[in-house]
Amino acid sequence: MTVFFFIFLVTISLIGLTAGAHRLYAHRTFTATSELRFFIMIAHTLAGVGSIKNWVFWHRIHHKYYGTDRDPYNHKKGFLFSHVYGNMLSSPSDLNTYAKTIDMSDIKSDGYVRTQHKFYWILFIVLGFMIPINIPIMYWNESLANSIMIMGITRLMITSNISWLVNSAMLVWGLKKGDRFPVEDNSIFFIWKSFWINYHYVIPWDWKSDEFGRYEKGFVTFIIKIWWELGLVKEMMTVSREKMYEVLYKVADSEITMDDALEKMKERATEDALKEGLMYYH
Numbered sequence: 001m002t003v004f005f006f007i008f009l010v011t012i013s014l015i016g017l018t019a020g021a022h023r024l025y026a027h028r029t030f031t032a033t034s035e036l037r038f039f040i041m042i043a044h045t046l047a048g049v050g051s052i053k054n055w056v057f058w059h060r061i062h063h064k065y066y067g068t069d070r071d072p073y074n075h076k077k078g079f080l081f082s083h084v085y086g087n088m089l090s091s092p093s094d095l096n097t098y099a100k101t102i103d104m105s106d107i108k109s110d111g112y113v114r115t116q117h118k119f120y121w122i123l124f125i126v127l128g129f130m131i132p133i134n135i136p137i138m139y140w141n142e143s144l145a146n147s148i149m150i151m152g153i154t155r156l157m158i159t160s161n162i163s164w165l166v167n168s169a170m171l172v173w174g175l176k177k178g179d180r181f182p183v184e185d186n187s188i189f190f191i192w193k194s195f196w197i198n199y200h201y202v203i204p205w206d207w208k209s210d211e212f213g214r215y216e217k218g219f220v221t222f223i224i225k226i227w228w229e230l231g232l233v234k235e236m237m238t239v240s241r242e243k244m245y246e247v248l249y250k251v252a253d254s255e256i257t258m259d260d261a262l263e264k265m266k267e268r269a270t271e272d273a274l275k276e277g278l279m280y281y282h
């Protein structure tokens with residue numbers, strides 16, 4: 001029974017981290033109702049990886065300064081740095097200067113995120129630690145030692161690793177130099193809409209970019225689809241293969257640059273998402 005409870009809580013934390021902190025908050029790939037945002041706040045607290053506000057801040061820095069010295073999870077420094085050390089090192093001394101280049105206004109205006117940040121430690125100790133350890137002891141007579149070991153230590157180790165993987169997944173599943181499709185050739189991601197982990201760094205605003213599986217088919221993508229069916233999310237940002245071709249032809253004909261093309265794709269996706277959002281309520 002404790003094992004089932006363990007799997008259940010890890011799954012909820014995974015959803016809070018990947019669908020919540022990553023796709024909803026860090027990249028704004030869709031909008032969510034307040035009920036869902038409340039659930040995400042609780043699910044993220046269970047994971048024990050710090051507040052959503054901090055997570056989003058470091059992830060936005062990671063994307064903006066990707067692969068440079070300012071990238072806190074710089075993959076060029078190796079897997080251990082990207083996956084573990086980057087999360088533990090103290091902040092660089094010039095952090096305040098470049099932190100100003102990250103827009104966090106949307107995060108600051110979210111009541112649930114603000115509350116979670118303000119009361120993080122008390123929320124985490126009660127929701128993320130005491131309750132998960134107490135439930136197996138109270139309801140199915142699990143021993144205190146087992147409950148602390150499984151529901152406390154092991155569970156939080158796994159959820160921390162899931163959180164770190166979002167930033168280091170590139171090194172596990174990403175393309176490397178010399179692979180069949182070279183990393184420098186971005187067009188391959190547009191055309192195939194695959195090699196998802198590389199794709200995410202080019203088009204981070206696509207709601208279907210999956211952290212733990214193939215692009216478009218992952219477990220978290222499936223969960224967000226269910227939320228959409230339930231009317232809990234709307235304005236989902238994505239881009240179809242046809243639209244990508246259209247824009248890429250223009251790049252090929254040197255009518256526009258790749259940066260302009262990416263900007264154009266995002267503009268279109270925003271328009272489509274808003275239209276879809278309106279349609280949903282009519």
Ligand SMILES: [Zn+2]
Pocket residue numbers: 022026027059063200204
């Ligand atoms: Zn991301």
